[in-house]
Amino acid sequence: MSIGSDRPHAINWQALADALRGPLLRPGDADYENRRRVWNGVIDRHPAAIACCADAEDVCTAASFATRVRLPITVRGGGHNVAGLAVRDDALMLDLGDMRHVDVDPQARIARIEGGALWQDVDAATQPHGLATTGGFVSTTGVGGYTLGGGVGWLMRRCGLAVDNLLEAEVVLADGRSLVASEQRHADLFWGLRGGAGGLGVVTRFTSRLHPVGEVLAGVVFHPIEAAPWLLRTFRDVTPKAPDALTAMLVVTSVPPLPFLPASAHGQRAIALAYCWSGAPEQGARTVAPLAGYGQPLGRHEGVVPYAVWQRTFDPGAPAGHCYYWTTSQLDDLDDMLIEVLLRHAEAPPDPLCELHIHHLGGAVANAPSTATAFAHRDTPFFVNVIGHTAEAGRFPAVRDWTCSFRTALAPHARRGVQPNFAGETADIDTRAHGVVAQARLAELRARYDPLGLLAAWRGG
Structure with a gap:
């Protein structure tokens, strides 16, 4: 089924607003203009609405709503992607900017990072313990998009890419279901999340390996x-x-x-x-x-x-x-x-x-x-x-x-x-980021985990 087919002629935005803990912004609302803007000033797109998610449950609620009304979804973490994948005209943006908490277990050397965190948030939490993991070349980069794209950075040659340090990911699928992907659970999805450039689900929490770096x-x-x-x-x-x-x-x-x-x-x-x-x-x-x-x-x-x-x-x-x-x-x-x-x-x-x-x-x-x-x-x-x-x-x-x-x-x-x-x-990103075999594997994963193509924002420009 294609996006837009079987969509009601009028979307009941109030129903979504009432179900969310965070605010739902529509054109004309206070803060809509600020939230629709991303790091790259060239990107000037107008989503149909912005769900400012307070937590993973809000992400589930918003994704379920989008599936019911056949509405494309984009995800804003740090908003730093130069091509502007976080925002699309007439889509529902899931803004994770209020989900930036980082929890560090210094003994286990792991960090649990919410999907809207920036690398400066991660560094602030890990460095007091003399620990770090590979982050972006600038600290204002968002953890989410950076990790889903691979993640090169200053520590990569010693510690590996960001995807090499990802131990598990809590993911909300396009239909609102939540699951945990790792080497042991949903390993196929976990493979695709690590460098597949998105379009498989909304990662609400990353669990990453830390290394002794002071x-x-x-x-x-x-x-x-x-x-x-x-x-x-x-x-x-x-x-x-x-x-x-x-x-x-x-x-x-x-x-x-x-x-x-x-x-x-x-x-x-x-x-x-x-x-x-x-x-x-x-x-x-x-x-x-x-x-x-x-x-x-x-x-x-x-x-x-x-x-x-x-x-x-x-x-x-x-x-x-x-x-x-x-x-x-x-x-x-x-x-x-x-x-x-x-x-x-x-x-x-x-x-x-x-x-x-x-x-x-x-x-x-x-x-x-x-x-x-x-x-x-x-x-x-x-x-x-x-x-x-x-x-x-x-x-x-x-x-x-x-x-x-x-x-x-x-x-x-x-x-x-x-x-x-x-x-x-x-x-x-869609045609040249992966080889033929990986591209086919990613296409199969997207068909399985997002059959309506709601998260594949770049396909519609």
Whole structure:
């Protein structure tokens, strides 16, 4: 049965409002405009209603209602997905923003995380115990969408992806039923939740493994853009052999007005090394020296800091309400020809806020079996994210065109797939985030757990 068939001509919204503990917002209601907005300011969609869920029971109630009236459902956790999967025109948004509690069991080293939590909520609860798990590169990212898309981050090479640390998930299905998925129960669903990019159910609670992580050796070193070819080649050579405790990235960016950087360089294009070492600091200093010790940098900010402090370092570079368009490419190598392509496009963007991020994988990410979860890119040595970003809506078309042309230039050098958490187009998440076998398996799971397709928001744009 298709969405919309057999739908009553008038939806009794008051019945849903009366059944919820949290408020139900309709267009024109106070806070509707605020709640419909997501992190990416380009996304301007108007749901039919927003159910501000107070707890998992509210999620069950709202999902059951949507099934009865054949109404598409979207789920807002942190609202940080660049393609705006949290909101869709004329759908029912389940807003989990009031469900952010994190309960930590330090002896068992697990955290029980409500579906609306952000990574800063998790860090605040786990760090007093000297514990952490892999979270986003910025702390304002929501746990839910990030985990369902795989979950790369500063701890991934030592601790694995977010999906590798997920022990079980409490899930509300589209018809309102609630169940617990794990390796022992509903294992097929559990496989799909770990990297399948959503569309299987609403996770109201994640139970995740924690690791001993207190302080980390971390930093950022800015170089003139002229140093970029050398740094990229060294990054290519050093990172595949690096110990698992090191996660690093190179960022082509514009020099920000930070106190450790010379005023004369502010606004110029540069390349920055950012790194996080979660092992013994002395070994980390030796390991990162071939990259961090190169040449005459414009400036550096490094040291031993609490992991939660480092996790917030890049939050100012991703403010809510700006206009974003991203793309991502998976790479087998950073050969010299590819390096030339990367730099030619990254050096002259249409807005100084645009960036290029070059990452490496390996370590615990690659050590897990490729079929253990739905995440499709474990064996990829490198990936790049092209971050189209502007604070001015009038510049957005040029930023989007630049990002798309960058992707076209990278295509001859890249694998076909994309990481769903960095895909700017919903169509890419549906068609290019997984291989043929995984795609078929996910389609079968969606047909079983959401036969009406109410949760597959991207299918309708």
